[in-house]
Amino acid sequence: xxxxxxxxxxxxxKDFDQGKIKALRGVNLSVKKGEFxxxxxxxxxxxxxxxxxxxxxxxxxxxxxxxGNFIVSEGKNLDHYRRQTVGFIxxxxxxxxHLNALExxxxxxxxxxxxxxxxxxxxxxxxxxxxxxxxxHYRPPQLSGGERQRVAVARAFINQPxxxxxxxxxxxxxxxxxxxxxxxxxxxxxxxxxxxxxxxHNPAVTAAAERKIKIIDGRIIEG
Amino acid sequence: MRELLFLALKNxxxxxxxxxxxxxxxxxxxxxxxxxxxxxxxxxxxMERALQSNDFDFIVAKKGSxxxxxxxxxxxxVAKIKKTPGVDAIAEVLYWMAPVEKNPYFLLQxxxxxGMKLALGEPSRGRWPQKDDEIMLGKLAAENLSLEVGDxxxxxxxxxxxxxxxxxxxxxxxxxxxxxxKTAQQAQDLTETVNLVGVKVASGFSVNEVAEKIEQxxxxxxxxxxxxxxxxxIDQGLKITQGFSWAISFLAVIIGAIGxxxxxxxxxxxxxxxxxxxxxxxxxxxxxxxxxxxxALWLGIAATITGSLLGLxxxxxxxxxxxxxxxxxxxxxxxxxxxxxxxxxxxxxLGSLYPALKAAGFSxxxxxxxx
Ligand SMILES: Nc1ncnc2c1ncn2[C@@H]1O[C@H](COP(=O)(O)OP(=O)(O)OP(=O)(O)O)[C@@H](O)[C@H]1O
Ligand SMILES: [Mg+2]
Numbered sequence: 001x002x003x004x005x006x007x008x009x010x011x012x013x014k015d016f017d018q019g020k021i022k023a024l025r026g027v028n029l030s031v032k033k034g035e036f037x038x039x040x041x042x043x044x045x046x047x048x049x050x051x052x053x054x055x056x057x058x059x060x061x062x063x064x065x066x067x068g069n070f071i072v073s074e075g076k077n078l079d080h081y082r083r084q085t086v087g088f089i090x091x092x093x094x095x096x097x098h099l100n101a102l103e104x105x106x107x108x109x110x111x112x113x114x115x116x117x118x119x120x121x122x123x124x125x126x127x128x129x130x131x132x133x134x135x136x137h138y139r140p141p142q143l144s145g146g147e148r149q150r151v152a153v154a155r156a157f158i159n160q161p162x163x164x165x166x167x168x169x170x171x172x173x174x175x176x177x178x179x180x181x182x183x184x185x186x187x188x189x190x191x192x193x194x195x196x197x198x199x200x201h202n203p204a205v206t207a208a209a210e211r212k213i214k215i216i217d218g219r220i221i222e223g
Numbered sequence: 224m225r226e227l228l229f230l231a232l233k234n235x236x237x238x239x240x241x242x243x244x245x246x247x248x249x250x251x252x253x254x255x256x257x258x259x260x261x262x263x264x265x266x267x268x269x270m271e272r273a274l275q276s277n278d279f280d281f282i283v284a285k286k287g288s289x290x291x292x293x294x295x296x297x298x299x300x301v302a303k304i305k306k307t308p309g310v311d312a313i314a315e316v317l318y319w320m321a322p323v324e325k326n327p328y329f330l331l332q333x334x335x336x337x338g339m340k341l342a343l344g345e346p347s348r349g350r351w352p353q354k355d356d357e358i359m360l361g362k363l364a365a366e367n368l369s370l371e372v373g374d375x376x377x378x379x380x381x382x383x384x385x386x387x388x389x390x391x392x393x394x395x396x397x398x399x400x401x402x403x404x405k406t407a408q409q410a411q412d413l414t415e416t417v418n419l420v421g422v423k424v425a426s427g428f429s430v431n432e433v434a435e436k437i438e439q440x441x442x443x444x445x446x447x448x449x450x451x452x453x454x455x456x457i458d459q460g461l462k463i464t465q466g467f468s469w470a471i472s473f474l475a476v477i478i479g480a481i482g483x484x485x486x487x488x489x490x491x492x493x494x495x496x497x498x499x500x501x502x503x504x505x506x507x508x509x510x511x512x513x514x515x516x517x518x519a520l521w522l523g524i525a526a527t528i529t530g531s532l533l534g535l536x537x538x539x540x541x542x543x544x545x546x547x548x549x550x551x552x553x554x555x556x557x558x559x560x561x562x563x564x565x566x567x568x569x570x571x572x573l574g575s576l577y578p579a580l581k582a583a584g585f586s587x588x589x590x591x592x593x594x
Contacts, residue, residue, distance in 0.1 A: 079508075
């Protein structure tokens, strides 16, 4: 069963500081729809940079990035792409401290044409799904680190994204919470056939993925 | 948009005291505008009423006088006015300020006996003064002093018998009193002088033509005030007051805008990271701008309400001073509050436009890296 790749990174280069720092040096990567890929590599090897380029948060100096039919590297309509296609999960939960869990999950839906009641219900279901049915109206400072990261997972999934980009999502969590978040990610991925690219240098975390990709010095060494 | 407004409200609630202080800052400006507009509209309305309360077709005053009370007409001029063809009847008026009980600026009008009906209409009780020691009180003055027809009133060591009470609906008149012209002239050592002459034009004559004729015949020494615009053109006090209130309002608006800008810039810089998160989650620049502007909108709405209430309160307080309330009644109408809302909205939008554009300019990644 050789499906054609859904996400393609083709000869991508990314420099910083006017070329003094070469973060990515010709990255090629193909990911199938619904695949769970782990990106590993030493610190400074370019993992986050690659994730940002795929998520349309930054533009490559050279090369092409395509997700589905959308050419991310053209740099157009990125807001819409980030909102509709991508769900980000960061190492730090990056929730808004003055909003409760439910409101935080709803943030990426603001401006959507779907009625608020429907979106609220979906946010509630997602929070229940991540085990926070008793924490819907808690604000981040009232939640534990693991609970916060689970809110962030729910937020990443709210717009039914086709692609989840997770940068060290368990980096700030203990082993137990870490395993719980990973388990959730896996389940949600399988339910909706979501593609996941997860960055981590923790082997226990990358073990959860279907495929591991190693990146060293801005180049990919398939594992 | 509803959710953006809700979020904006939540954002403002985070820094409660700062938001409240900003609202207070704008409110003071709004209150100033509300109070000054109400007072100047009240002044205009009472002047309009003053011009309409009598049967005059126009009044004649000395040209170039800064205020009617400083206009002096001589008997020769009065006689000329009276003889002008088309003039049916005239009333000669001399103002007289004298201390009465607690009010040091009680306003009396000396009017010639034949002019009284023309100037004031029929008395509501009693009759017009006919003798030197008779006086007719305005309705409000009678109420304030608790005096009735038949009572005595002492002004500058002289006793006057109250023979009538009148009501014109004009605050400064109804808070004052009327005596014979001669009485007012003698009391002020201004024999032969009047401040103004009210003219009634005979039927069949054009008011404007008669007014022009008088101005010509008196060789530019007098002006005929036919309507409120004419009045404004001679009343320097009104012009100065209006200019003054414009200047104060303008200053208040500028200070308000700077306050908003300061608040919003601070709050935007504190939220570089947060705004970056929103952008990473797919918010467009436009949505970020709208969120900041929505915050400004809330500030503007709150400032309109508190500013209007403050303005109402301030004028109410001012009206507790009898000396002021006798001359000036504020006039509140919808347009004042609409003006307040427009100014508050304008000020907050103006002040938040730059911060909003600034926030929209943050790149999501830079913002996410920002600590
Ligand atoms: N905005 C930037 N300006 C300058 N250099 C940058 C910038 N972003 C990344 N770099 C550099 O690019 C290289 C790759 O960084 P990147 O963040 O992708 O590494 P990483 O693999 O995610 O590392 P870590 O595991 O520590 O998160 C590093 O040398 C880093 O210093
Ligand atoms: Mg990284």
